[in-house]
Amino acid sequence: MVKLNKLFDSFIGNSLFKDKFVLQANYSPETIPHRDEQIEQIARILAPALRGERTSNLFCYGKTGTGKTLSVQYVRNIMLKRKELLEKNDSKKETNREHELKNLRIKYINCKLKKVADTEYRILAELIRKLGSKVPVTGLPTDYVYSKFIDTIDEKKQFLILIFDEIDQTVKKMSDNLLYNLTRLNSELSNAQISIVGISNDLTFLDNIDPRVRSSLGEEEVVFPPYNALQLQNILKNRASKAFKKGVISDGVISKCAAFAAREHGDARRALDLLRVSGELAERQQDKKIQLKHIDFANDKIERDKILDIIETEPKQFQFVLLAIIKLNELKKRNKEGIEIFTGEIYTTYQNLCQRTGTDVLTPRRVSDILAEFDMLGLINARVISKGRQGRTRAIRLAIPIHLLDKSKKILYESLNL
DNA sequence: CGAGATTCATGTGAAGTATACCTTTAGGCTTAA
DNA sequence: AAGCCTAAAGGTATACTTCACATGAATCTCGTA
Numbered sequence: 166m167v168k169l170n171k172l173f174d175s176f177i178g179n180s181l182f183k184d185k186f187v188l189q190a191n192y193s194p195e196t197i198p199h200r201d202e203q204i205e206q207i208a209r210i211l212a213p214a215l216r217g218e219r220t221s222n223l224f225c226y227g228k229t230g231t232g233k234t235l236s237v238q239y240v241r242n243i244m245l246k247r248k249e250l251l252e253k254n255d256s257k258k259e260t261n262r263e264h265e266l267k268n269l270r271i272k273y274i275n276c277k278l279k280k281v282a283d284t285e286y287r288i289l290a291e292l293i294r295k296l297g298s299k300v301p302v303t304g305l306p307t308d309y310v311y312s313k314f315i316d317t318i319d320e321k322k323q324f325l326i327l328i329f330d331e332i333d334q335t336v337k338k339m340s341d342n343l344l345y346n347l348t349r350l351n352s353e354l355s356n357a358q359i360s361i362v363g364i365s366n367d368l369t370f371l372d373n374i375d376p377r378v379r380s381s382l383g384e385e386e387v388v389f390p391p392y393n394a395l396q397l398q399n400i401l402k403n404r405a406s407k408a409f410k411k412g413v414i415s416d417g418v419i420s421k422c423a424a425f426a427a428r429e430h431g432d433a434r435r436a437l438d439l440l441r442v443s444g445e446l447a448e449r450q451q452d453k454k455i456q457l458k459h460i461d462f463a464n465d466k467i468e469r470d471k472i473l474d475i476i477e478t479e480p481k482q483f484q485f486v487l488l489a490i491i492k493l494n495e496l497k498k499r500n501k502e503g504i505e506i507f508t509g510e511i512y513t514t515y516q517n518l519c520q521r522t523g524t525d526v527l528t529p530r531r532v533s534d535i536l537a538e539f540d541m542l543g544l545i546n547a548r549v550i551s552k553g554r555q556g557r558t559r560a561i562r563l564a565i566p567i568h569l570l571d572k573s574k575k576i577l578y579e580s581l582n583l
Numbered sequence: 584c585g586a587g588a589t590t591c592a593t594g595t596g597a598a599g600t601a602t603a604c605c606t607t608t609a610g611g612c613t614t615a616a
Numbered sequence: 617a618a619g620c621c622t623a624a625a626g627g628t629a630t631a632c633t634t635c636a637c638a639t640g641a642a643t644c645t646c647g648t649a
Contacts (some may be wrong), residue, residue, distance in 0.1 A: 286629065303629050304605030482632095509595065528633055533594065549594065553642025556592025 180410075180448060187408040188441035190434060193238055198403060199396045200232045203387050207240045210385045213322055214269055214360070215244060215251075220384050222348065222361045227389025230432030231559060232328055233364050236389070239330065241271045268323030268357075272296065279478075283335055285343045286500045289314055292327070297570050311346065318357045325359040333367040337541070341374045348381040391431025397423035400433055401440055409444065415456045418443070422460060439463050469569055475542060477576050482527055486535050488577045489514035490545060505560040508533065518581040522581065536561065 186192055196460030197204060203225075213220045225233045248269055272295050274282055282288045289310045290300040298317045300310060305573045318325055327347070336344065347361055363382055365371075371379050392400070422443070442463035447455045476487065493506045495513055512529050519526045526533075536559060540547045547559045565573055577583075 284629080301605055303603070304627080309606095309628090372648055527631095529593080530595085530634080531632055534632090549639090551640040551642085552592080553640080554589090554591055554644090555642075556590080557639055557641090558593055 176404065177271070182408060182444060182448070183410050184408055185441065185444075188403050188437050188444075190438070193235060193242070194404065196403075197232060197235055197239055198399055199392060200236050200389075203389055204236050204240060206385075207236060208243075210387075210554065211240060211244065211326065211360075211362075214326060215247060217269070217324060219324070219351075219358045220326070220360045221384035223363070223385045223387065225362070225364045225387045225389065226370070227366070228368075228391055228430045228432065229366050230426070230429075230434035230436075231389040231391055232433060233389050237328055237362060237364060238273065241273065241326075244269070245271060248470055268321065269326075269542050270296070270323060271326040271328065273328040273330065275330040285335075286310060288329075288335065288343060293317055315350070317355060317386045318359065318386040319354050320356070322356045323358075325357055326362060327359060328362040328364065330364045331366060332363045333365040333370040336370070336374060337367075341378050344378045344382060345375055348378055392427070392433055393431060394420075394423045395425035397426050397431065397436050403437055404437060405440060408441070409455075412456050413444075413447075415454050417457060418455050418460065421457055425460065425464060435467075438467050442466055465568075468566065469572070470566060472569055473546075473572060473576060475544065477580065481524070481581065482531075483535055483538070484577050484580055485518050486511065486515050486523065486532055487539065487544065488574070488581065488583075489518055489567070490539075490561065490563055491574055491577070492518075495570075504562055506562070507558045508536065509558065511536070511561070522583065533559075554581060 187194075207223065207225075210223050211220050225237060227233045231398075272292065274288060274295070276282050276288060281576055282291045286303075286305075286307050289307070290302070293300045293310070293314055296317050298313070302513075305313075332344070344361075344363075345358070350359060361382060371383050381455070393539065398419055401422055405414060405419060419440075422436050422439045426432050426440055429435050439460060439461075443459040444457050446459045446462050450459075451575070476484070479487065489511050490506060493510055494504070497504060497506065512532055515532060516526055518524075536545070536547060539545045544564055546562045546564050549557065550560045551557045
């Protein structure tokens with residue numbers, strides 16, 4: 166008892182953090198350094214909405230962690246605040262501006278969230294839900310959901326800006342139907358008007374979609390270049406001063422975090438994670454300061470958590486397939502065979518695994534799709550090759566780092582009751 | 584020896600099926616007049 | 617008669633299966649030099 170109390174005491178007393186939330190992914194700072202230009206562009210494009218006019222559709226490109234989502238959200242918040250303010254004033258003065266502004270709504274949707282917004286239907290449903298109506302998870306015809314959506318927004322005069330984060334994910338998986346329909350929706354609306362803001366990590370995204378959608382969606386484009394190491398340092402310093410107590414950061418920590426992240430195409434989120442996890446690690450080890458060694462550990466830990474999290478949350482059947490791949494990978498390594506694994510081998514191993522545990526066995530067709538999804542997730546690297554007389558197959562290479570294999574296997578075994 | 588046919592093992596698309604879930608509708612029961 | 621509840625009917629999205637056809641280079645075949 167006493168021991169525990171002591172432990173807790175030291176924990177509370179010795180916290181290195183002043184406000185950890187500042188380093189978390191969903192924190193939005195008051196200022197966004199090095200993105201003035203982009204923010205101004207976005208604001209200028211969306212500004213007409215404040216006058217109740219339709220804005221151009223907007224498309225934002227940039228690699229992960231270049232501040233796309235943040236910037237868009239930032240502009241959104243300011244606009245919403247502004248709207249509130251104007252409303253208050255207007256209702257006092259009773260100018261005619263009021264009704265125009267009251268009906269500006271900006272909704273944000275992240276299309277990557279599995280089981281929430283990763284199909285046409287689910288995105289629409291989520292959208293309707295955010296607008297205040299109810300829609301069942303399944304069972305309705307998609308057209309019906311469309312008309313429900315139209316009804317919901319068209320019942321009064323209003324102006325709607327829809328932000329779709331990471332749309333490339335969805336469109337890659339599904340079709341560009343949704344976008345096509347949405348861009349054409351305005352002609353069916355009598356009261357309301359919508360504009361679309363798309364955010365994409367994939368720079369080539371617009372190249373591969375229906376030209377009609379492209380021209381309408383890409384009316385305006387904003388590009389987010391990666392941060393360089395210097396800018397990253399600046400960002401980190403800013404946040405660190407708010408997040409940590411004074412003097413807990415050793416020299417060079419910030420620049421090392423920045424350097425790490427700069428190597429990863431200037432990913433600021435990565436840099437911030439690195440700093441936060443380093444802090445957590447230092448704290449756990451009861452260190453008074455964050456040191457360089459903590460960053461290295463943090464780097465491993467982040468990588469590990471990301472992958473292990475994916476593995477853990479994958480559906481059972483996917484896990485079986487993955488386990489089959491890992492096992493084959495081990496086997497091949499032990500026998501010093503090539504590192505490439507083929508679909509057929511995976512399927513037989515997978516089959517054995519299932520039979521041993523009494524699980525239903527999926528068809529090769531389905532497993533093929535599952536493998537394709539793993540490829541998208543980055544868990545494996547696959548390419549379709551022809552081995553001549555030995556037919557065609559995927560040549561698969563496991564992309565999980567070696568030092569995570571054991572841990573991954575453990576998770577899979579546990580999750581599958583093996 | 585080399586061009587063209589063959590072949591293998593799987594990729595891939597389309598259509599079908601099972602499941603879980605939704606709305607609508609019709610019938611039965613209750614209630615109030 | 618009007619109102620309410622329930623269960624069946626009819627419909628959908630999603631995850632998966634079934635069927636059928638496409639692929640593409642190593643290998644085979646066979647005519648030719």
